[in-house]
Amino acid sequence: MGRSVWKGPFVDGYLLKKADKVRAGGRNEIIKIWSRRSTIVPQFIGLTFGVYNGHKFLPVLVNENMVGHKFGEFAPTRSFHGHTAVGGGDKTAKKG
């Protein structure tokens, strides 16, 4: 069963405070977090979080498509590097 709508999304409160602080500072900062359980809310859009995966902090630049997902979804805890070519085939990287 899903979470009751009347409760609103779950977010650790200190993340909201830190996000406000970093946004107000306007500096190039990455917010290191351990709270993989927190839901991404619109206040986080445009900020970069380093989400801990038990080993390192994976950078997550939040965009509007991520709202409603949990931070943990973007920092896998198991290291499967896949069978892809080292060079990346014909794949391109698009600047966010």
Add this chain to the structure above:
Amino acid sequence: MLGVITGAHGVRGEVKVKAFTADPRAIARYGTLADASGERGFDLKLRGAARGLVIAEVAGVGTREAAEALKGVELYVARAKLPKPRRGEVYIADLVGLAAVAADGAEIGRVARVLNYGAGDVLEIERPGRDSLLLPFAEPMVGEVELERGRVFVAPPDEVEARGDEPEDAAP
């Protein structure tokens, strides 16, 4: 490298190909592919897809035995055959190996790989004697990419921690 032949499919000489292209079916659009030595060419004709692999017919290969003999062959294409990337895009193959330099030109490390876990592309920069640095491929952390000079400008961000046990978050 665009793909690798992983084995034979059926009895008519078709092969299974693991494609590393953005669209797996695009592997047949680049014309004749070469093996690692560049001596042998392979013309692929797509026949279908199965479990993440592409099924293809290779010109000149008509039996299962001949197809099995190709298992493990890596398929390459000349860099010049790839289309020009769209505005704001860079081939991952071009990014890997670039020097990551700060705004003042000091080298920080080298781009070892480009990761993507669903939150956009992330550059992994290997630094000598230190842990690797992970940076989202976005402004302001990653600046201009100068392929002709073999470098990419980066601005490592300051790190701040958000923890629930910080004094300011403690109950009064």
